[in-house]
């Protein structure tokens with residue numbers, strides 16, 4: 525508030541950059557939202573939206589039976605799509621734990637699954653060489669000590685009535701919940717080997733809200749980094765003056781055009797296929813292949829990551845729409861991932877012509893031109909590129925593209941492209957700088 529910031533960890537900027545290098549290079553990850561809400565199949569906030577009590581929600585715990593759960597298949601699909609890390613909801617706001625916690629009975633081992641599903645996720649993804657992370661909800665709509673606030677399913681009808689909150693919260697003790705949350709995060713950071721990412725969600729400080737003093741965020745972060753020194757942690761625990769102790773910003777479900785303002789920061793946009801994070805059977809708002817590609821390309825070309833979410837079904841598999849979307853991304857990434865990994869925004873001098881976006885690999889000094897609109901007339905004018913390009917090719921087949929520096933003083937370069945568009949929704953041209 526007073527603009528003063530304090531250091532939470534003894535780490536230089538260069539050391540932090542080193543710790544995060546694999547992640548900033550990766551650019552593309554998979555989010556997985558899976559829990560009891562997958563049975564309701566109408567949004568992971570169903571308990572909140574429909575103001576359901578624990579008793580009303582109990583049927584999902586009783587019926588949870590993920591007989592098709594096959595995390596190796598999930599991991600293969602993530603890998604094929606070019607995703608380098610995966611983050612699973614160990615516990616979402618509903619409070620149900622996919623892992624075996626000794627601090628609760630509200631967990632997968634006590635359902636018809638009869639086992640720790642987080643452990644199987646970790647083993648399967650690690651085996652495919654994919655980094656693993658845990659999403660852990662700070663919010664808990666099941667725990668008896670979690671005080672009812674303005675975001676709780678059991679919030680009073682008049683959401684500003686402080687007397688009503690006081691009545692509802694008799695017997696609820698935030699200190700006890702805080703201890704529970706710290707205990708569970710300690711379990712997650714202790715029992716599953718090396719964990720690469722922790723994704724805490726989320727804070728809403730202010731009246732009838734919750735923030736860093738409720739979560740004990742500063743102590744929590746210290747514990748996490750002590751147990752997992754290499755871990756990367758998101759920015760949603762509300763660290764206040766210690767905000768520098770968080771590793772990345774988390775623009776959620778934002779439009780690709782808004783990502784330019786994050787240049788120079790460390791960030792990851794989290795996005796869904798259809799709007800909801802949990803499996804939502806009847807949702808019809810699925811993004812097209814082109815929209816998904818735009819999210820990935822817009823992230824990289826503004827120096828950030830994309831974590832794209834899958835909401836598996838209650839039986840534990842990806843539904844056909846998620847499979848189809850991932851297959852299309854796999855096809856595109858197989859041919860074009862050199863424009864994604866280790867790439868960022870292009871140096872100032874290179875502007876993306878209309879209908880294109882640009883990324884840049886600073887190590888190989890190669891520019892990537894994403895052709896959102898394929899040039900109809902067989903050529904593309906690149907303003908200011910004159911004299912700067914050594915070689916040009918399509919990325920999907922390394923086939924040469926001819927180009928010519930302009931002979932006037934405009935600084936233009938003209939790239940020739942074939943009539944036949946390569947079989948990719950958005951083809952990529954690789955420009956090797958002199």
Ligand code: H79
Nearest residue numbers: 557568569616674675725726727728776794801
């Ligand atoms: O796990 C996924 C979502 O379920 C969760 N984050 C992703 C990764 C999420 N859903 N919504 N949100 C985060 C933001 C919610 C904001 C609101 Fe509010 C809750 C708007 C109104 C109620 C914050 C709290 C602003 C006012 C109160």
